[in-house]
Amino acid sequence: MLKGTKLYSILNLKCPRCHEGDLFLTKNPYSFSDMDKMPDKCPVCEQKYWLEPGFYYGAMYISYALTIALSVSVFVAMIVLWHFDIMWYLGLNATAIILLFPPIFRVSRSIWISIFVKTDKDRIQKKA
């Protein structure tokens, strides 16, 4: 995927400004004790990751939207691939939400900071 696009930094969990520094301290979203640990600033360009106190509360709205999209996807997949049964849907949907919570949590934070931090395209083109 092309470096320099917002989608690149969001999906690779990279700094929204330089697209090089990691947003999270660990690569594995399923290491639950470190799942939400982020450095204070980008190790490459020194962009602050905590723009203000409580900054990532807003990421909950993104997380909510992604979770709704996941639930609708499970619903449509059940209808298309199988048949709809409310008890199976509730079980499958709860399982999908629990299993995908860590990546959704991280991508939500990545989307949230990408909304507020501008990409430094000059810096990215110089490195390429």
Ligand SMILES: [Zn+2]
């Ligand atoms: Zn950076």
